[in-house]
Amino acid sequence: MPPRVSSLNNRFSEFVNAAPLVSVFKSFVDPVVVVAVLYLLSIPFQVAFDGYTCVLAAFGFLLSAQVLDGLFLFVPGHERPLFGLGRFAVQWLFICVTLTLLGWVSGFAAYFHPPFILAWFVLAPAALIGVHALFRPIFFLPRDSVETQRRAVVIGANRPGVALAEALQTDPLHRINWLGYFDDRELARLPGVKASRLLGTLRDLPSYVRHHGVHNIYISLPMSSQPRVLAMLDALSDSTASIYFVPDLFVFDLIQARFDHVAGIPVVAVCESPFMGLRGVLKRFSDLVLALLILALIWPVMLGVAIAVKLTSPGPVLFKQRRYGADGESILVYKFRSMTVMEDGDKVVQATKQDQRFTPIGGFLRRSSLDELPQFINVLQGRMSVVGPRPHANAHNEQYRSLIKGYMMRHKVKPGITGWAQVNGFRGETDTLEKMQRRIEFDLDYLRNWSIWLDLKIVAKTASSMAGDKNAY
Template sequence: MSFGFDPHGALRARASAAHAVEILLGPLVAVFCLVVSVHLQGQSFDRQYFALSLITFILLFPGVLRLSEHRWRMMLKATMAWLTFCASLWIFGYSTGFAEYFPVRVILHWQVSTLVVLLVAHEAARRVMQRVLAKQRAKAVIVGANDTGLTLGRELQFSRYSGIELLGFFDDRGQGRNSSIGCHAPILGRIPDLAEFVRKEHVDEIYLALPMASQPRVLSLLEDLRDTTASIHFVPDIFVTDLIQGRVDHVVGMPLVSVCDTPFYGLRGIIKRTEDVVLAVLILLLISPLLIAVAIGVRLSSPGPIVFKQRRYGLDGKEVLIYKFRSMSVTEDGATVFTAASKSDARITRFGAFIRKTSLDELPQFINVLQGRMSIVGPRPHAVAMNESYRKQISGYMVRHKVRPGITGWAQVNGYRGGDDLAHMIKRVQYDLDYLRNWSLLLDIKIILRTIRLVAKDSSAY
């Protein structure tokens, strides 16, 4: 939220340009290199290449590289992200037959050249943006040397791309408060001294990091600053809570700050749902013979249904029914009482032990994905009775239901699969919330690839 004038629109434009470079550089470089590779290899850029360029841009947008990252960290991150994308593309291409439409020499030329050009382009962008932003830096002060103000101050000092020079703090609580978390800007004075300092030093930006309870104090300060041309920004102390997809938004024209929200809104939601539907259809087509074989095995192993339904919490905490191949002699739905399976559980049939070990019992859940009840990647669903127990013991437990439950998830590929003790569940929830904070299409692909690698040797499945 801003008050007053903004005499440094050009500076803001430069900072916005740095952000635009970060999110667009990778996708644009990949598409550009594809166009060049096609022409260098004597091919015409027809429909299949246009489709490939569109898929590439969608999967890579927004870019994950940051200009402020260390050079070698950026190079490693770019290399791993691009190799993961390329491996996923090859797997998808050969499993669907899509690869037959493209000469191998063109694809290899494109994938190798893209990595080289991406690294060079990012380093060039880093140097150019540093020079552009160094030409004009806005003078800034922070009002309030509290945790919020100190965090902002540290980030401003460490960022080479903010275009802001932090002069120091104004605070009524004395000196020495700003060294504890790595921010070493000085205390310039008490808050009543701010207006005079701003006029004298021609300060461009003022960040108010005062507590929300200080409204009369803030209003008085804004009145004093009406005689300046500085841009004034309110930095709410929302960082005392754990932000899940925190962002600034508007509702019916009113500004608001989202503290906890789903990552799948707008275009992101469309991308996620498209990913689920496309992959679920392809996977079901590929594994249809396996589904039939497992169904026969379940039928012959013990009396009872082949597929049974379990009650689980889905999107927004609403109950859904999910499908699994039956691996036990009983079919608990987990609605009121749920007894987790153990390695020596007498309820598990011999064939059931095999399909649980190999996760084949989960395969019918791809049908749940098509129904919209589940996602391929997301927090694993727990039994309703288990949810009701842990939601009272683990802070933020129900936040994991801001997205559809998944067949596999970030917690599972990091070793937190199976087990229902409290310490294990706390770590699982932490990974689930981390997934919500940092979701991207590349992260989903990474989780899927790690799941494929781990599923055959995961000793924690039973």
Template structure:
């Protein structure tokens, strides 16, 4: 499964969502006899870019699959409705097509995912799966790999067990069983028609690895070396190459190559559209800030941006002071520095609206880890492991931590640690779908979040 079959499996699964959504759209076009093909083609390209690659749901429960599909579609639908109403393009499509599409698209997605789940075992069996595999090395790395094989049966791999030179009393077997010693691998593989051999041995045992590889030359099994990269927290781990030298990315930005272009273009388009729509609100808020207390309308504060470089972030002033020094206390409940107008602005996040200008400047993104004051960064980078990794991406107006309850003051180290954990989870799992979901959650939460002041 991890060869050509695995690549095809992942490709087909990634197409389930976009194909289902596009099939319902064009099916409705034909059903209602609408001949505006060019309009549907443009909408189809936009929808495909938002839904591809589709999320893997083959290991999810039925309820989990329903939740994932519905939440993802709500985010996409909200974005399409927003654009359609803002630009007037929704008028190009019959109302009955759009209304039916809103409920038929997620229904078709769910049906397709469940059908894919039913068909996959038969396809795997017809293709010669499952493949039998053994793990050489019953250490933490080998057990971790065995656990992943056991947890994902749809990958089409069946684990026979481990090989290790240590006595079974010294081993924590976990998944599988101890088959024999390293010297037994070649014979066992030939006699039992093993398809895959995973070498989960540390690099320090290089002579032993070379000897083992030499003994396996007389077999037809595929041999994979499992690098010991689980000693660190992986962020966007992937294989790459420098010339002809293979390298493993252990910590990298999710916004490289095409992903970076998609992220930047969406930031520019959304920021321009939002600024245009909220321009009356900006004028009203600016007037209220100016009349509420002496001081500038816009508060500028130094924050850390992409790659830990300092940027200047804009906010509507919500306090009687404009602090930006080496010691900046976080805002607290009942903070005397907050003005009456400022309390409302902070509660509703209206004070953050000028940061859409930061997004247009390229300093920030709409979704990403929230930027902290430089003084707070310098303090927490010494206290929290992996703190600065969050700066592998541009800071955002809203983020994964904020929609999960970590918005506002982080008065304890534990709360800041939790916020950073969510930031790193965002880096690991970024997708356009996740950004849309966070934006929708932000809009729903902004007026009822009790943690902001």
């Protein structure tokens, strides 16, 4: 299944059926456990819980709330107790490394006894696993326990209605007994819907709700059916059932969809940057940490490449090209010069295999990605991210924005040195429209599903595939 389709289904399922317990654990329980372990350890280690320790606790709380998935042992569809433990281990390791680097760079680590911090790094994840294991039997009650389930029906067997019904049946964290659909259409016009699940028409709904004790009613009708919806709500006015409206979000290309409020008025965000609020702070912080670490390791390589570029061809060492940054604003992106030309106008010709414009070492620089190293300076400047959609020349943006639907959505974030499309084989020349479309599909998939975990995965895959990429030239 193409990334756009599978991602859209996943995002819709999360949007209409996000388990409240996951949200509680992610936003409150897990971070509180992390801070509680720090506080309890301060007693045997005789560490005063003063301003310095409170700052450490605050960073631990914020990172845990943002990085940990919440209920990592309770992945929907997987009732194995240890499912997700490996993912949790990587996430906790990221928190530890981030706090360690932050303390080292700022000098803050000098205020703490190393065994105290080490004990916290070891015991906090053990406590998290214990808390999750303790609550697991409560969350995974027997599915056939009717007393614990709320009976629900879905009005409208359309795409969002079917997606919701499937989510209600497969998510073990929801104690909902889905009974079936109500739809005015005949069964023949409802592909994939079993006859036993079609409970009747909208006219039959009020009677069914009263006689079967339905608790939840999910209305999945198009907005054009407002008169029908109002009539149905009026017919259900003497019912105690909870009624929910499921918007048809499939008509949108969802990018970080969520509910929000503007001046107290509820709105639905269907296309938004994933780096809003605390997520943006975490993304910027991870960019700075990664860029500083990598530059500290590669500066001898960069110096050697700069000398080689200067000695093998006339012209500047760095090539500066205007690209689209966040929100489509123009930025200057740095690269080691690999060609004899400095194209940055209204027409830019992409590099091809055996391109005659390459300098003597230009082909090698591009195949090995060494020409991209100066972009870590762009990251420190705040113009780019370590991971994100790769920046295209402005001329290419103007060419493709009218040819590919959703092309400009990739510019809702800062461009990256590496990206989800690149590690999936869409790097280098895009000599056909289809190749560019596939690249954009992966870029938008990244925006819909961004997480620190995904960034680390992309960085790891980039490092392992830098040498010998056949698409790099």
